[in-house]
Amino acid sequence: MPYSNVASRPISVALVQMSCTEAKEPNVEKAVARIGEAAGRGANIVCLQELFTGPYFCQTEDHRHFAAAEPIPGPTSKALAAAAKKHGVVVVGSLFERRAPGLYHNTAVILDADGSQAGVYRKMHIPDDPLYYEKFYFTPGDLGFQSFPTKFGKVGVCVCWDQWYPEAARLTALTGAEILFYPTAIGWLPDEKDEFGPSQHSAWETMMRSHAIANGVFVAAPNRVGREGALQFWGGSFISDPNGNLIAKGKHEGEEIVMAQCELGLIDVVRTHWPFLRDRRIDAYGDMTKRYLA
16 A cells, blocks of 8 residues: 555455346355355455346336346345355345335345345436336336445445446445445347447446546446347456456356455545545536536
């Protein structure tokens, strides 16, 4: 650490990049097993990909898929809580939440290392693109942007489409988050991959690395992998330090656990050298709440 007065706070972060089958239970069992494996390799915080309990069902608008949703707490969040407690790790899991009849969210649950629920985050930005028909299923989140104190640091969580919005990253960081997690389900349309694939992937990664730099935080994004329906999920899960450097990166094909050591003490050092939070002109940003200014 460049400054002797900055306390060293190293933690190990793991991202589970996996493929999914149709049945829910095998996916949950696989995720729980991966949590145990990551903990065995020294992980302190383990984050699962978006909607890990099954295939990415939002490729079509089909009322039958609502049957897969569950409450929080519910069977899957309880299984994750048990794994967190058993292995002494913090777990971030992305679930299809049934909040009430006719009211559903794309929700991340954060379990502390003792198995207690540290909090939930409901996805705020909901896409409606070809093969990503999420507005049919999910109500936009109403809990705002938050971070959650855990045994191993203050965790901020956004979900997939949120990752494109600097406002979401900034507001989450301003609540004290030290690591921003982005559980993700993003992939290529196979007939577009050759022409647009490298550019699409680069934009995705660059956007989140910019959040790390602008806010002086670690950023970690676990993504799905494998072919599901018309989508080829591109994997590439990664962890960035507060300078935007990639400190761990997954492959585009195949399951793996992506891990990195994150020195949380680095946040203070980076923010001291790049004092973006200090120099923000909070008196001049009122128009940010308007849709468009021209």
